[in-house]
Amino acid sequence: MDQKTFLMAGVALALLVAVAAPFLASGSPDGLESAFFGLYGAKTLTGSELDDDQAEVAEEEVVEKTGNDFEFASPMPDYTVEGWDKAGEVVAVVLGTLLMLGLVWGLGRAVAATKQ
Amino acid sequence: MHIPDAFIPLSQSLIYWVIALIFIGLSLRWARQELTDEKVPLIAVLAAGIFAIQAMNIPIPFGTSGHMVGAALAAIVIGSPFAGIFVLTLVLIVQGVLFADGGLTAMGANIINMGVIGGFVGFYGYNTMMGISRNMYISAFLAGYLSLLVSALLCAVEMAFAGTFPLVPGLVSMGTYHAVIGIIEGGITAIALYMIASARPDIMEHAAGVAA
Numbered sequence A: 001m002d003q004k005t006f007l008m009a010g011v012a013l014a015l016l017v018a019v020a021a022p023f024l025a026s027g028s029p030d031g032l033e034s035a036f037f038g039l040y041g042a043k044t045l046t047g048s049e050l051d052d053d054q055a056e057v058a059e060e061e062v063v064e065k066t067g068n069d070f071e072f073a074s075p076m077p078d079y080t081v082e083g084w085d086k087a088g089e090v091v092a093v094v095l096g097t098l099l100m101l102g103l104v105w106g107l108g109r110a111v112a113a114t115k116q
Numbered sequence B: 001m002h003i004p005d006a007f008i009p010l011s012q013s014l015i016y017w018v019i020a021l022i023f024i025g026l027s028l029r030w031a032r033q034e035l036t037d038e039k040v041p042l043i044a045v046l047a048a049g050i051f052a053i054q055a056m057n058i059p060i061p062f063g064t065s066g067h068m069v070g071a072a073l074a075a076i077v078i079g080s081p082f083a084g085i086f087v088l089t090l091v092l093i094v095q096g097v098l099f100a101d102g103g104l105t106a107m108g109a110n111i112i113n114m115g116v117i118g119g120f121v122g123f124y125g126y127n128t129m130m131g132i133s134r135n136m137y138i139s140a141f142l143a144g145y146l147s148l149l150v151s152a153l154l155c156a157v158e159m160a161f162a163g164t165f166p167l168v169p170g171l172v173s174m175g176t177y178h179a180v181i182g183i184i185e186g187g188i189t190a191i192a193l194y195m196i197a198s199a200r201p202d203i204m205e206h207a208a209g210v211a212a
Helices: A003-024 A030-039 A052-064 A084-111 B011-032 B037-054 B070-079 B080-101 B106-134 B134-163 B167-199
Strands: B058-061 B064-066
Touching: A003 B011, A003 B037, A030 A052, A030 B064, A030 B134, A030 B167, A052 B058, A084 B011, A084 B064, B011 B080, B011 B106, B011 B134, B037 B070, B037 B080, B058 B167, B064 B167, B070 B080, B070 B106, B070 B134, B070 B167, B080 B106, B106 B134, B134 B167
Parallel strands: none
Antiparallel strands: B058 B064
8 A cells, every 4th residue: 555545544544433433432431530439439349330429529529639629621621512512522523633633743744854 | 541630739740740741852852863754644643543542432341431542552653662652742732732631730640651651561562572472463452451551550559649549449440440441452552553564564564573
């Protein structure tokens, strides 16, 4: 496979995953969140039930413990666009994927170019 | 495994940032010296793919989900642990700033766990396994698996320093979930390596152990 076809296939695959992710991705807490909820009494280690009220309490509790209440308003929190629902999630992940492509390509060119 | 801001006291976050910045500096030096022009599009496409696949949380038992990190894959394909740090640093910056996925004060710790540990354990784990098994895919699976598990255990230790998790229960919880999530990391690393090696065997020559 020549370089151009190979790269285009790679970008196409990345975009395919980006479009599919919002529909296929699990909304369950990830490993770190699950460990957190488990250790703060909102779920058991191997149980699948999450106590939402206790989870909220846990989130307040941890801020008290570490004293880190830093907050930052991301434009698309949790890969969502306000008022856009699923379409917004697709837009967010696709946008992020294209941004990564451009950012790494650009920075890579900028630093690699100094060699040649 | 993206640590949110609230999980680490600011003073400790600062220390992780300083350590992360040293590795970011080293990865930029690697890029200046080793990242040839022809590898730039490849690492860019890998970064795009890694960002997309990180949004794909796969359900595991225990009401939990997990996703691939990808530092091991980048390190194996490009042929340096610093490639993993380079890619993951940029992925984590975009995720943290634009999508609130992982904290900003906690980003240094996230770069260490996923980029540095992922890159180093992935790269050296792969090379060690290649020496033993001589099979790219078995090596990639195990390197990916191990990179994720070590990241998670280090994360549990950081959470203990932070006072957020008690040490042993934290290690048990993080270890239990990530022992399963590691299968996702190892599996996708091996599949991606297979796809790249099938399409472009020349790219994978270094990783196939031709030098040995």
